[in-house]
Amino acid sequence: MAPDSMPIARALSLPRSERKPWLEVLHEWVITVDHKKIGVMYVLYGLLFMVAGGIEATLMRIQLAVPEARFVSPQVFNRLFTMHGTTMIFFVAMPILFGFANYLVPLMIGARDMAFPRLNAFSFWMTAFGGLLLYFSYVGGAGVYGAGSAPSFGWWAYAPLTSPAFARGHSTDFWTLALLVSGVGTVGFGVNTVATILCMRCPGMKLTKMPLLVWLNLVMGGMLFFTISPLTAAQLMLMIDRYLGGHFFDTQAGGKATLWMHFFWIFGHPEVYVLIIPAFAFLSEIVPVFSRKAIFGYPIMVAATVGIGFISFGVWAHHLYTIDMPSYGQAFFVGMSLAIAVPTGIKIFNWLATMWGGKIWLATPMLFCVGFLFQFLIAGLTGVILANAPFDWQLGNSYFVVAHFHYVIVGGILFALFGAFYYWFPKVTGRMMDETLGKWHFWLFVIGFHLTFDPMHIAGILGMPRRIWTYQPGHGWAIWNMISTFGVFVQATAILIFVFNLIHSYLQGAQAGDDPWDAWTLEWSTSSPPPPYNFAVIPEVKSRRPLWDLKHPEDPDWQYE
Amino acid sequence: MSAKTGLSHKRARGWARIEALTCTVITGAVSRLFASAPVGSQPTNIFAPVSTPADELYHLSLFDLSVCAGIFIVVFILLVYAVMKFRRRADDDGREPPQIYGSDQLELAWTVLPILIVVVLFLTSARVIHTVEDAREPANALRITVVGHRFWWEYRYVQYGFVTADELHVPVSTPRHPWPTFLTLLSADTDHGWWVPRLAGKTDVIPNRVNHTWIDPHRVGLYLGQCSQFCGTAHAMMLIRVYVQTRAQFEAWLKNQQTAAANDPGPAVTAGRRAFESTACINCHTVRGTVADGRFGPDLTHLMSRQTLGSGVIPNTPENLRRWIQGPPAIKPGVEMPPMNLSSRQLNELVAYLETLH
Numbered sequence: 001m002a003p004d005s006m007p008i009a010r011a012l013s014l015p016r017s018e019r020k021p022w023l024e025v026l027h028e029w030v031i032t033v034d035h036k037k038i039g040v041m042y043v044l045y046g047l048l049f050m051v052a053g054g055i056e057a058t059l060m061r062i063q064l065a066v067p068e069a070r071f072v073s074p075q076v077f078n079r080l081f082t083m084h085g086t087t088m089i090f091f092v093a094m095p096i097l098f099g100f101a102n103y104l105v106p107l108m109i110g111a112r113d114m115a116f117p118r119l120n121a122f123s124f125w126m127t128a129f130g131g132l133l134l135y136f137s138y139v140g141g142a143g144v145y146g147a148g149s150a151p152s153f154g155w156w157a158y159a160p161l162t163s164p165a166f167a168r169g170h171s172t173d174f175w176t177l178a179l180l181v182s183g184v185g186t187v188g189f190g191v192n193t194v195a196t197i198l199c200m201r202c203p204g205m206k207l208t209k210m211p212l213l214v215w216l217n218l219v220m221g222g223m224l225f226f227t228i229s230p231l232t233a234a235q236l237m238l239m240i241d242r243y244l245g246g247h248f249f250d251t252q253a254g255g256k257a258t259l260w261m262h263f264f265w266i267f268g269h270p271e272v273y274v275l276i277i278p279a280f281a282f283l284s285e286i287v288p289v290f291s292r293k294a295i296f297g298y299p300i301m302v303a304a305t306v307g308i309g310f311i312s313f314g315v316w317a318h319h320l321y322t323i324d325m326p327s328y329g330q331a332f333f334v335g336m337s338l339a340i341a342v343p344t345g346i347k348i349f350n351w352l353a354t355m356w357g358g359k360i361w362l363a364t365p366m367l368f369c370v371g372f373l374f375q376f377l378i379a380g381l382t383g384v385i386l387a388n389a390p391f392d393w394q395l396g397n398s399y400f401v402v403a404h405f406h407y408v409i410v411g412g413i414l415f416a417l418f419g420a421f422y423y424w425f426p427k428v429t430g431r432m433m434d435e436t437l438g439k440w441h442f443w444l445f446v447i448g449f450h451l452t453f454d455p456m457h458i459a460g461i462l463g464m465p466r467r468i469w470t471y472q473p474g475h476g477w478a479i480w481n482m483i484s485t486f487g488v489f490v491q492a493t494a495i496l497i498f499v500f501n502l503i504h505s506y507l508q509g510a511q512a513g514d515d516p517w518d519a520w521t522l523e524w525s526t527s528s529p530p531p532p533y534n535f536a537v538i539p540e541v542k543s544r545r546p547l548w549d550l551k552h553p554e555d556p557d558w559q560y561e
Numbered sequence: 562m563s564a565k566t567g568l569s570h571k572r573a574r575g576w577a578r579i580e581a582l583t584c585t586v587i588t589g590a591v592s593r594l595f596a597s598a599p600v601g602s603q604p605t606n607i608f609a610p611v612s613t614p615a616d617e618l619y620h621l622s623l624f625d626l627s628v629c630a631g632i633f634i635v636v637f638i639l640l641v642y643a644v645m646k647f648r649r650r651a652d653d654d655g656r657e658p659p660q661i662y663g664s665d666q667l668e669l670a671w672t673v674l675p676i677l678i679v680v681v682l683f684l685t686s687a688r689v690i691h692t693v694e695d696a697r698e699p700a701n702a703l704r705i706t707v708v709g710h711r712f713w714w715e716y717r718y719v720q721y722g723f724v725t726a727d728e729l730h731v732p733v734s735t736p737r738h739p740w741p742t743f744l745t746l747l748s749a750d751t752d753h754g755w756w757v758p759r760l761a762g763k764t765d766v767i768p769n770r771v772n773h774t775w776i777d778p779h780r781v782g783l784y785l786g787q788c789s790q791f792c793g794t795a796h797a798m799m800l801i802r803v804y805v806q807t808r809a810q811f812e813a814w815l816k817n818q819q820t821a822a823a824n825d826p827g828p829a830v831t832a833g834r835r836a837f838e839s840t841a842c843i844n845c846h847t848v849r850g851t852v853a854d855g856r857f858g859p860d861l862t863h864l865m866s867r868q869t870l871g872s873g874v875i876p877n878t879p880e881n882l883r884r885w886i887q888g889p890p891a892i893k894p895g896v897e898m899p900p901m902n903l904s905s906r907q908l909n910e911l912v913a914y915l916e917t918l919h
């Protein structure tokens with residue numbers, strides 16, 4: 001069906017505005033409250049920090065390539081893994097995922113903006129400020145000898161390494177402030193997302209008619225209130241310890257190191273789901289469109305997500321199996337951690353069933369989704385293994401765990417994100433991303449990813465602990481580390497191709513049109529890029545796939561839902 | 562949908578057979594890759610256990626790995642099959658495939674089956690947790706208090722009244738003559754982790770908290786490990802060495818450790834001892850039977866009975882001892898011991914003295 005005959009909410013065709021002076025453009029972006037511009041800023045900001053985090057990872061891998069290397073000093077190495085972890089979680093994964101949600105949720109529910117546009121801008125700028133604060137520690141964290149520069153206690157910041165006795169200077173304070181400030185932004189984003197989804201849906205879009213992406217972001221937004229709060233509380237307690245003579249975590253004065261662990265991980269584990277649920281959301285949009293079928297088992301997918309959301313708050317202590325918990329406590333958390341595999345498995349099966357019997361179009365977005373399914377399957381299974389406490393006594397804090405969570409975050413979340421980039425880029429810019437470069441990007445990244453992270457499982461089984469600056473020869477670790485380091489460079493090449501593709505396609509990509517993938521959700525009914533007001537007329541929907549109904553008036557979805 | 566995807570009974574049985582076969586292959590491959598490899602080249606392999614706690618985990622992990630490998634193979638085959646079989650063909654007619662919105666039977670199947678698997682995994686895990694964590698300490702157990710320091714280990718043999726450092730000696734524990742070792746873990750400063758993969762899983766060493774673990778090594782030998790909880794700059798060089806000895810060897814070692822330091826009256830040694838006792842050494846180190854009673858660093862009473870220096874970082878040779886005293890951070894960056902800046906003569910005398918601490 002030709003796009004111009006689509007009656008739903010076409011954008012008014014306005015003449016393209018002339019080129020404005022760059023200062024004016026910059027000013028426009030800085031003061032904007034438009035959810036699309038804020039979304040794009042979130043994503044670009046995250047990509048920028050991804051470069052920083054990626055360089056940190058590369059330096060670490062070079063240091064670990066051979067035993068007893070002296071490429072960087074242990075002080076520098078410890079800063080590198082602290083900054084890499086903090087950056088990638090708080091200033092790469094979250095901003096990019098929030099950016100996509102920001103951009104897509106109002107478009108997919110037929111709204112003209114988020115519920116609170118100013119709060120939206122405020123949230124973004126707080127997050128941005130947080131990241132800058134963190135990196136400012138490199139120049140502003142100086143203290144007495146050996147204590148300056150960036151924090152070096154790992155991204156969990158276990159007490160008492162953060163106490164004044166062990167963390168002199170101000171690097172800890174920059175880290176704390178960075179997380180506090182960006183946490184405010186994160187909660188603001190969560191409030192905004194939930195309010196938008198609950199209050200701004202277009203006529204006809206009942207909760208049961210929302211696209212899955214919207215549902216999953218609703219769950220994620222709700223989770224943010226409860227994940228970020230304990231982290232913020234812990235940061236405040238840490239500041240009280242450091243500056244007001246408190247003893248929450250100060251073990252030398254009777255404080256409890258394990259208290260911090262519990263606070264951190266009751267944030268930290270749901271946080272994993274805060275990150276993976278939006279990745280699930282991308283899959284739930286891309287897989288149906290590229291299989292040409294409706295999502296299989298929509299109500300179960302929603303229920304599984306909500307289930308994951310709830311269970312994820314009861315699994316945190318599987319990070320603490322080695323603190324010598326009582327056996328019944330360990331058994332409880334084994335049970336909870338295993339239980340979360342059930343709804344996660346249901347999701348995988350439903351995506352497979354969506355593909356089953358379809359006509360799968362292996363364009364780049366779908367390729368990344370297939371990659372996601374493969375890697376996330378392995379990540380989930382190593383997760384099942386690690387849910388068993390005895391396995392953790394051996395492999396907790398080893399490279400096996402490093403491999404496991406990078407499988408989740410890189411093999412899962414990042415693959416889904418790349419799929420999302422290729423899928424929605426035409427909507428955001430009006431131009432297609434280059435398919436050939438996309439395929440190169442995909443295959444190189446798959447190879448690089450597996451070269452980097454597969455050997456880490458073996459290194460972990462051979463007893464290599466994480467967070468070690470160097471290691472002695474004779475453990476059988478060297479060969480696996482060498483392969484990992486090689487893999488990083490393959491990954492870096494793939495990322496360079498991706499960045500080149502982004503820029504090249506933005507400037508010279510083929511015109512996309514409004515609906516290049518022949519998709520079914522509302523964002524494809526408006527122009528690419530959408531006008532500031534999104535829809536000239538607020539659309540009205542009758543089913544989960546309003547554009548399917550339009551394209552197939554003889555067999556619309558609402559007859560079956 | 563279910564008619565299309567549902568496998569016939571016969572085929573399902575065939576799949577189950579394939580799965581069982583692959584499980585065997587994978588388990589075999591795992592044990593071949595790890596367990597059968599020469600242990601000398603993989604001294605910290607978790608799949609080469611020699612002590613009950615490590616052994617329990619090993620068997621559980623093989624079971625868990627097989628179950629997960631089975632699931633992986635089934636889902637992987639489904640994924641590959643779906644992508645190959647349902648790929649859009651070049652001669653596609655452009656029509657949409659039949660739209661299927663779901664199937665209650667299938668959803669029920671892939672909810673209930675995983676729940677059953679999870680229950681089995683949970684029960685097997687719970688059994689191992691109970692066996693290892695709730696093990697009773699027998700009356701004859703060797704009791705040792707481990708104190709984690711930045712960046713070395715203090716071992717207190719509480720029943721025998723002496724303290725040593727960095728190298729743990731324990732007796733072999735056979736089924737006929739069980740003599741397990743029960744460790745109480747304390748920290749002097751930050752978090753550490755005591756992990757010797759072939760003997761037991763790791764247990765965190767946390768300040769202001771008393772943790773416990775135990776081992777009963779079945780075989781004589783040297784077992785390696787290292788600190789498993791990040792503790793600061795020299796975390797990577799906080800190594801663990803456990804010497805499992807025969808009863809007779811161990812008792813001889815105990816006897817030697819219980820004695821105070823030898824007092825060699827030779828002139829070079831006396832000068833070295835004077836240097837030791839008149840410089841900063843005694844602020845941190847103890848040599849039992851002398852005025853040196855510092856507690857911040859490792860006990861040196863029987864330094865020469867140890868094979869390594871700096872918590873396992875370098876072999877204990879006179880030349881290395883010299884280098885170590887002169888500049889520990891050059892060997893172990895981040896170590897708390899400062900360079901001593903001694904003259905060459907003082908250094909020689911000091912090393913000569915330390916060489917007498919057998």
